[in-house]
Amino acid sequence: MQDRWDLSFLYQGFEDPAFQRDLGRAVELMDAVDAALKAENVSDAERLEAILDADEALSAVIDRLWSFVGLTLSVDATNETAARYDDRLSMMGNRMSLLTSAAVRFVGQLPDVEAVIASSTKLQSVAYAIRTMAREYRHTLPEPLEPWILEMKLSGGSAFSQLRDKLDAGHLVDYRGEQLPLAAVRGLAYDPDPAVRRDAYEAELASYKKIELPMSYCLNSIKKEARTLAIAHDYESVLDMTLQESRMDRQTLDAMLDAIVEYLPHFRRYLRAKAKLLGHEGGLPFYDLFAPVGKDGKTYTVEEARQILSEEFGKFNPEMAAFMEHAFDARWIDLYPREGKSGGAFCASVHCDDRSLVLTNFQGSFSDISTLAHELGHAWHNRCAAGLPYALLDVPMQLAETASIFNETVLAWQVLSHAAPEQEIAVLESGLMEATQTVVDIYSRFLFEKEVIETRADHAMSTEELKDAMLRAQEASYGDGLDKDIRHPYMWACKSHYYSSGLNFYNFPYAFGLLFGKGVFARWLEKGEAFLPEYNALLRSCGSADIADVAASVGIDVRSRDFWRSSLEVIRKDIDRFCELAANRG
Ligand SMILES: [Zn+2]
Numbered sequence: 001m002q003d004r005w006d007l008s009f010l011y012q013g014f015e016d017p018a019f020q021r022d023l024g025r026a027v028e029l030m031d032a033v034d035a036a037l038k039a040e041n042v043s044d045a046e047r048l049e050a051i052l053d054a055d056e057a058l059s060a061v062i063d064r065l066w067s068f069v070g071l072t073l074s075v076d077a078t079n080e081t082a083a084r085y086d087d088r089l090s091m092m093g094n095r096m097s098l099l100t101s102a103a104v105r106f107v108g109q110l111p112d113v114e115a116v117i118a119s120s121t122k123l124q125s126v127a128y129a130i131r132t133m134a135r136e137y138r139h140t141l142p143e144p145l146e147p148w149i150l151e152m153k154l155s156g157g158s159a160f161s162q163l164r165d166k167l168d169a170g171h172l173v174d175y176r177g178e179q180l181p182l183a184a185v186r187g188l189a190y191d192p193d194p195a196v197r198r199d200a201y202e203a204e205l206a207s208y209k210k211i212e213l214p215m216s217y218c219l220n221s222i223k224k225e226a227r228t229l230a231i232a233h234d235y236e237s238v239l240d241m242t243l244q245e246s247r248m249d250r251q252t253l254d255a256m257l258d259a260i261v262e263y264l265p266h267f268r269r270y271l272r273a274k275a276k277l278l279g280h281e282g283g284l285p286f287y288d289l290f291a292p293v294g295k296d297g298k299t300y301t302v303e304e305a306r307q308i309l310s311e312e313f314g315k316f317n318p319e320m321a322a323f324m325e326h327a328f329d330a331r332w333i334d335l336y337p338r339e340g341k342s343g344g345a346f347c348a349s350v351h352c353d354d355r356s357l358v359l360t361n362f363q364g365s366f367s368d369i370s371t372l373a374h375e376l377g378h379a380w381h382n383r384c385a386a387g388l389p390y391a392l393l394d395v396p397m398q399l400a401e402t403a404s405i406f407n408e409t410v411l412a413w414q415v416l417s418h419a420a421p422e423q424e425i426a427v428l429e430s431g432l433m434e435a436t437q438t439v440v441d442i443y444s445r446f447l448f449e450k451e452v453i454e455t456r457a458d459h460a461m462s463t464e465e466l467k468d469a470m471l472r473a474q475e476a477s478y479g480d481g482l483d484k485d486i487r488h489p490y491m492w493a494c495k496s497h498y499y500s501s502g503l504n505f506y507n508f509p510y511a512f513g514l515l516f517g518k519g520v521f522a523r524w525l526e527k528g529e530a531f532l533p534e535y536n537a538l539l540r541s542c543g544s545a546d547i548a549d550v551a552a553s554v555g556i557d558v559r560s561r562d563f564w565r566s567s568l569e570v571i572r573k574d575i576d577r578f579c580e581l582a583a584n585r586g
Pocket of ligand 1 (some may be wrong): 378
């Protein structure tokens with residue numbers, strides 16, 4: 001099986017005349033948007049139609065260019081040609097942002113936006129996007145300032161974000177005398193051998209000394225910029241900006257976080273039970289968070305992973321299984337870790353071609369299979385949105401994880417349904433391990449990021465302060481579930497999520513996604529096959545309404561704490577069963 005993805009459907013390379021042509025075409029289309037914005041002697045509706053048409057064509061070209069450059073860089077961080085085009089596209093992105101802001105100003109200043117929408121069928125089809133622009137108008141920058149602020153972001157937050165990626169990709173860890181990429185060493189946390197896990201953790205922590213200073217500058221600078229921008233855009237806080245930009249309200253966030261805090265003691269109970277199984281007294285040492293438990297501690301090849309996905313998804317939705325097979329056959333996936341390739345996993349959509357590209361660092365654990373199910377869930381979400389205008393593709397982070405979490409949950413549920421009693425504990429554990437990351441660890445990341453942003457009003461945090469803040473956040477979240485002396489003070493240096501310039505609090509959306517996905521899963525359990533068309537329609541609508549409204553379309557009230565409790569109850573049942581099985585083994 002081919003283990004690297006194939007990008008030739010985009011371009012043959014940077015020298016490909018089609019690539020150069022599209023670069024030129026992007027500039028022409030930006031001129032076209034500009035011309036439409038300035039058109040005279042046309043009605044407001046005609047002008048808006050022309051703006052949106054040109055913008056749609058521009059989005060498709062940029063999608064191709066950006067995908068090719070970004071995906072190339074993600075597996076080859078030292079590719080200088082790609083880096084040069086990345087810079088060039090960033091500069092184009094700035095002009096696009098200016099054009100978008102101009103369009104927002106145009107819509108925001110319309111005397112009666114609803115009348116304009118009502119006068120055109122074309123505008124009605126993207127009404128939500130137009131209404132969102134009208135709302136955004138309240139937070140646009142004063143026009144003369146805007147180009148300068150955008151320009152400064154390139155040498156500010158964006159530059160620090162790029163530096164962070166380079167530090168991460170080029171970072172080698174001295175593990176047992178061998179120089180290994182960080183992602184490979186972190187992957188050893190899943191190894192069945194306890195000595196490997198501990199050595200890998202110690203080697204990883206020791207290695208951060210080399211990069212902690214530049215990493216702390218990246219983090220401090222990106223979060224300082226976020227504060228400045230929140231003020232400049234007239235938001236009450238960075239969190240308020242994040243919520244409004246992702247179409248979520250404070251009531252929903254508070255309802256979710258309150259329910260999470262209520263359920264933390266259950267997660268800690270699970271962690272202590274796992275610690276006991278692994279022979280520890282009290283809390284779990286950090287390096288054993290991902291330790292395999294039970295009979296399923298074996299490793300899988302990619303071929304085996306593919307077969308498991310195909311079989312298990314085939315039982316509930318043959319269409320999904322066929323889709324997954326296609327993703328492997330059509331070389332949508334870059335599978336294994338290697339030097340210069342970024343860590344973790346992601347799925348990128350190339351909407352204009354109805355394709356997705358998936359990056360993973362597959363090492364053979366059950367969790368790696370689950371990651372494939374997760375990323376291919378994103379790909380399915382993209383497939384459900386096929387043919388929609390780009391204007392309705394802006395899915396908030398919270399809903400972006402719906403299909404991926406749903407897939408993970410289905411995989412575990414299917415495997416559990418025919419698991420031998422001995423395998424049950426392994427599969428339950430794998431699910432709980434992920435859920436703990438997504439609820440408990442994410443809660444610690446939320447607390448940490450909030451503290452960094454708040455402290456940044458006063459000063460840049462030193463590496464010692466950052467480590468201390470991380471340990472306190474872990475204490476508040478994991479409590480006695482973790483060994484007090486064996487935690488991870490450098491989580492801020494290894495998680496890329498803190499370093500996305502322009503994207504803050506990229507943590508609670510994961511918790512939202514997990515718990516929302518569980519809620520959607522519960523509805524599938526209730527309704528069976530009949531739910532699938534409803535599910536696909538839900539995925540298609542994620543960029544076409546506010547979060548609370550999208551959720552309400554499948555009968556979920558995300559503003560009520562009870563909804564989140566009911567999702568957490570699903571996890572609590574797994575925790576109870578796990579603790580029961582663990583006690584029997586002990
Ligand atoms: Zn995801």
